[in-house]
Amino acid sequence: xxxxxxxxxxxxxxxxxxxxxxxxxxxxxxxxxxxxxxxxxxxxxxxxxxxxxxxxxxxxxxxxxxxxxxxxxxxxxxxxxxxxxxxxxxxxxxxxxxxxxxxxxxxxxxxxxxxxxxxxxxxxxxxxxxxxxxxxxxxxxxxxxxxxxxxxxxxxxxxxxxxxxxxxxxxxxxxxxxxxxxxxxxxxxxxxx
Numbered sequence: 001x002x003x004x005x006x007x008x009x010x011x012x013x014x015x016x017x018x019x020x021x022x023x024x025x026x027x028x029x030x031x032x033x034x035x036x037x038x039x040x041x042x043x044x045x046x047x048x049x050x051x052x053x054x055x056x057x058x059x060x061x062x063x064x065x066x067x068x069x070x071x072x073x074x075x076x077x078x079x080x081x082x083x084x085x086x087x088x089x090x091x092x093x094x095x096x097x098x099x100x101x102x103x104x105x106x107x108x109x110x111x112x113x114x115x116x117x118x119x120x121x122x123x124x125x126x127x128x129x130x131x132x133x134x135x136x137x138x139x140x141x142x143x144x145x146x147x148x149x150x151x152x153x154x155x156x157x158x159x160x161x162x163x164x165x166x167x168x169x170x171x172x173x174x175x176x177x178x179x180x181x182x183x184x185x186x187x188x189x190x191x192x193x
Contacts, residue, residue: 004032051085052179054100058141062102065176066167078177079120079164085177086164089157096152096183097163098145101132105139106173112136113173115165117145117180122160129155129163134175142178152183 005025010016054060063085068074078085089095101115112135120126130153132143147153167175 001035001037002028002032004029004037046185047181047183048095049087049089050179050181051087052177054142054178056100056142056144058102060100060102060142060178062176062178063180065102065174066169067104067172067174068169069172071171073168073170075166075168077164077166079118079162079166081164085180086162087180088160088162089182090159092157092159093184094154094156097129097155097181098152098183099130099132099165099180100142100144100178101175102142102178103132103134103140103169103175104173105134105136106169106171107137108171109136111171111173113167113169113175115167115175115177118164118166119155119157120162120164121158122162126164129153132175134173 005028007022007025007029011019011022052061052063064076064078064081066074066076080086082088097117099117103113103115105111105113112133114131114133116131117129118126119129130145130147132145134140134143144151145153163180165177165180169175
């Protein structure tokens with residue numbers, strides 16, 4: 001892998017000559033960034049993939065929405081709905097995952113609506129990454145994922161891991177994802193499709 005080496009200001013000021021080491025760094029640094037060897041940054045703060053967007057309120061657009069009017073639980077999976085809450089990650093590593101949803105707890109206090117993010121490794125069964133729940137009729141609107149006070153969870157991802165949402169609703173309940181983002185602490189090229 002190519003090494004990233006910073007170019008300091010004294011090497012590129014107006015009186016500095018253009019040297020072979022500077023030209024080598026100009027050539028190698030973009031390659032190093034694409035290989036994940038960029039400069040150190042705050043952990044998990046470089047968004048490398050994001051589906052959807054939102055400002056954090058009830059008017060945010062959802063990627064898709066599922067609802068059920070009967071008392072029987074109904075589910076919808078975005079597993080095969082690429083680009084609308086489903087993505088396969090092709091670059092292994094540790095990612096900081098954030099997501100949010102908009103939902104409605106339904107018409108009875110015995111109801112709940114939920115939105116669960118799953119990770120399905122190649123050839124294995126899916127495992128839950130985390131959930132958002134709207135448990136009662138008074139629970140309506142935008143909710144970000146909460147991991148014991150943090151709005152993210154760090155997930156170790158293998159190449160080919162597939163991420164998707166499953167919404168579960170009943171009694172006029174509704175649930176749908178607003179966004180799903182993957183962040184890391186290194187600059188690099190495309191990670192998923």
